[in-house]
Amino acid sequence: MAREGRVRGAVRVVELGGRPVPYHLRRRRRMRNLVMRVDGDGLRVTAPYGVSLAWIEAALQERAAWIVKRLAAMAERVTFRPDWRPGARLPYLGTSLSLTLETRSRLWPVERVGEQLIVSDPRSDDPAVVEAMVMDWYRDEAHRYLSERVAALAPRLGVPIPPLALSSSRSEWGSCSAWGRILFNWRLIQLPPRLVDYVVAHELAHLIELNHSSAFWQLVERLYPDWREARRALRRYG
Template sequence: MPVLPGLPDLDITLRRSARARRFSLRVSSLDGRVTLSMPARAREAEALAFARAQEGWLRQALARVPQGAEVAMGGELPFEGRPLRLMPGSGRAIRVEGDSLLVPGDPAQVGARVAAWARARARDRLAEAADRYAAQIGRKVAQVALRDTRSRWGSCTADGRLMFSWRLILGPPAVLEYVAAHEVAHLVEMNHSPAFWAVVERLYPGWQVQRAWLRRHGSALHAIRF
């Protein structure tokens, strides 16, 4: 992998494309990965020269990428839109108590245990919301699946299977509700036409606020390391 020297050095992923007519740089808002797209026959030296010329912009863009904290005992984790302090707990089950998330067991396993706990809460909330919105438009959800997707918050297939990112449970409940309504609306319109957005508006009026929240803060949820 080519490296752009500096403080710190920048790793650059080169991607050749038959469609590319010029060099272009992209910085992922999720993990800070730098990708340089280049014409198929361009030389690597030319690509790196282009990157060096854009170094100022690159470092500014990287500075804006959220630095996700690792989930650990004593740290904070957003859950349903509010921060909870991770504290040692008794018994076997993880539970919310006031502003604390009590996690029993080995502190070294706290990340994996909390992720599994949050995923189970997300499944309950999303399945309930999806069924509720589907009933409002006379449709039925065939299946709800959860993933840790980075490219989208949800999806819908033509046969009624919905997929959601379980990290939605970390954000405000209203955001989760909007995404559930959005994907259920695809049971009527498998597109993003004005007709589709009319269904979304019927199911969740004022959805624009929640969509804007995801655009502003969604990358921070993805950046949390379990």
């Protein structure tokens, strides 16, 4: 499920909707059509070799309304940039936890207690240490929670519980390989449970239909009937 990483190619500027819009232009051999994409890196355009810049920008003008709307939507997406100080709000399953720091050692160095996430370490005055500890906790929680949801939903499709692992992908919430291994983005643990279930349903359906055909979406609907709304809501998060 797509959420793309590095940007290559020249950066140019075109006026769309009365304002300058920078875009990344990349050319590829054997391409026949112009491809436009708006993501966290802005507007990206991939074009065939041989077409003129004027032709490319005329095509962008034709899609100006769509491009401007998508850029505005991207600007409103939820971002995760805590300052790692006491009281920082950390997203967790659609709610948020208040970061509490303690310099004494405890049995569990990172522990969720009610609406608090308590980090206990003599070095907790160092933001880098706190960040590393919280990130480890997030990944552990993600693996635990996703394993539970996969175990709950997989039997409803009649598929065996697949092996799963975590990723830090910038481009996908989840993926399923042809040999039945599922990768989930650890950031799912920050999202509301209903969106997590949608992603889990999506990847489990790929164990049967490794495509996005109508048969695939029927499988998703068996597990998550309101998948259309969830897919729209997921776009807020990248």
